[in-house]
Amino acid sequence: MSFCHSGLHQSGHAFSSFLPLVQDGLTVRSRRNFIKAGLGGMAGLSVPKLLEQRALASENNKPISSQKSVILLWMTGGPSHIDTWDPKPDRPFNNRGPFSPISTSIPGIAICEHLPKQAAMMDKFTLIRSVDPNKSSHEPNMVFQTGNKAATPRTNRNGRLYPAIGSVCAKYRGPNHPSMPPYVAFKKSSSHIAYGGYLGKQYDPFDGNKATQLPVYTLLGKDTGNVSGADIFRLPGELSQDRLMERRLLMKQLDRIRNDLDQSGSMEARDSYFQQAVEMVIGKRAQQAFDISREPEAERNLYGSHLWCQQALLARRLVESGVNFVTIDLSYHTASGTWDNHGIPGGVYGGISKGLKPILPLFDHILTTLVNDLEKRGLLDDTLVIAMGEFGRTPFMGTQKSIDGRNHWTQIMSMMMAGGGFRHGQVICSSDREGVTIKSRPVTPGDIAATIYHHMQVPLDTTYLDGKGRPTYIVENGSPIREMV
Numbered sequence: 001m002s003f004c005h006s007g008l009h010q011s012g013h014a015f016s017s018f019l020p021l022v023q024d025g026l027t028v029r030s031r032r033n034f035i036k037a038g039l040g041g042m043a044g045l046s047v048p049k050l051l052e053q054r055a056l057a058s059e060n061n062k063p064i065s066s067q068k069s070v071i072l073l074w075m076t077g078g079p080s081h082i083d084t085w086d087p088k089p090d091r092p093f094n095n096r097g098p099f100s101p102i103s104t105s106i107p108g109i110a111i112c113e114h115l116p117k118q119a120a121m122m123d124k125f126t127l128i129r130s131v132d133p134n135k136s137s138h139e140p141n142m143v144f145q146t147g148n149k150a151a152t153p154r155t156n157r158n159g160r161l162y163p164a165i166g167s168v169c170a171k172y173r174g175p176n177h178p179s180m181p182p183y184v185a186f187k188k189s190s191s192h193i194a195y196g197g198y199l200g201k202q203y204d205p206f207d208g209n210k211a212t213q214l215p216v217y218t219l220l221g222k223d224t225g226n227v228s229g230a231d232i233f234r235l236p237g238e239l240s241q242d243r244l245m246e247r248r249l250l251m252k253q254l255d256r257i258r259n260d261l262d263q264s265g266s267m268e269a270r271d272s273y274f275q276q277a278v279e280m281v282i283g284k285r286a287q288q289a290f291d292i293s294r295e296p297e298a299e300r301n302l303y304g305s306h307l308w309c310q311q312a313l314l315a316r317r318l319v320e321s322g323v324n325f326v327t328i329d330l331s332y333h334t335a336s337g338t339w340d341n342h343g344i345p346g347g348v349y350g351g352i353s354k355g356l357k358p359i360l361p362l363f364d365h366i367l368t369t370l371v372n373d374l375e376k377r378g379l380l381d382d383t384l385v386i387a388m389g390e391f392g393r394t395p396f397m398g399t400q401k402s403i404d405g406r407n408h409w410t411q412i413m414s415m416m417m418a419g420g421g422f423r424h425g426q427v428i429c430s431s432d433r434e435g436v437t438i439k440s441r442p443v444t445p446g447d448i449a450a451t452i453y454h455h456m457q458v459p460l461d462t463t464y465l466d467g468k469g470r471p472t473y474i475v476e477n478g479s480p481i482r483e484m485v
Helices: 029-042 047-059 116-120 165-172 241-261 266-282 285-290 297-303 307-321 352-356 359-376 445-456
Strands: 069-074 101-103 110-112 125-131 183-186 215-217 223-227 325-329 383-388 413-419 426-428 438-440 463-465 471-473
Touching: 069 165, 069 307, 069 359, 069 445, 101 116, 110 116, 116 359, 125 438, 165 183, 165 325, 165 445, 183 307, 215 307, 285 307, 297 307, 297 359, 307 325, 307 359, 352 359, 359 383, 359 413, 383 445
Parallel strands: 069 325, 069 383, 125 426, 183 325
Antiparallel strands: 101 110, 125 413, 215 223, 383 413, 463 471
């Protein structure tokens, strides 16, 4: 177990632009403010602002008409590269580990024996064995989710402010459908996910776990038999959809007074964005997308009943409905993460045999089922699927008095990509003979971010303002991975 202090994301009002605490009138102030505050509690983004940004992008000759999206399977804790995608079968046991390699559908490429489905589908994947995780850490897990090596809150007081790639896509692209949030995260802990940072809390991820019913697991991965609630779309008390619509119309009548004084037309435009936000709350599209019970039984059985499996199915439903970035926190534990396989005696995660081995077949099923399903539905070319964690693990087992545990290793890690219309069926570069370091062609967090932005049609020279008002590029020291594009 990794003994780490969680840096909890500071909660705040994600809908400050709604001014929910401002009294807007004498007679109807509580009604109007109630609706604005209700909208703010419903989502993790400022919907009117987001819709306005999307419209401006189109006006500036940046058309956003495709259904480009990303699904990130975040292997929280840092998976062992040697015991997953970069086996070392010719090395001594404490280096190679307890697992054997198996051949894949691509001659000359072998991966772990516990990933047979990925092995059979290797032609659909790009395996990168030379990812550089220098500076990356966890709790919070920021470097790879932002693409910026300065996003290290433990050593950089401003590290938490670098925006998530999903947040950047939310701001500069917006959702693929106006009734859907752009960036959704299924998170086990707030320290496992990156946020809007300098972009503002309105670009924080929408909390997917609060919008759907999912099985509840213990910190050690045992199904409790309970199901989480899905009350984020429920209107409070006696407030029906019809009544909310009546109040929206009342607000519109009041705003006409101000509209008459607005010569530029900006008030009318803002009202249109607010109207779309109301439709998102009371409309059916988002509610139906998060309602996994609407999925045919055969499809639900295909994914399986496990928590992570159902979240993967929801990710597919969400991108199908218009979300453009979904992150799934693949962890049972709220601390450093289920993939943090130190194997410390008495620890909760276990080492490679006890901790990693049980989750590899589950992960193998999730990744391949998701990719196959997206392809079957004609969504794979538009959806980039990424599987990665924070870093690799020590090449030699037995750290921290464990039998077969591995510690954090920030010299090298492996990751998988599929879909997105990129070239696949390849391995990009390699580690050295022991899996200690990168042998050739480092792939940096900036390269990964640039590849995602290239896919999402967000210009790589896009900038945002930091806390001092200085422009900062969304890509620092990176470019799209040339072997894929």
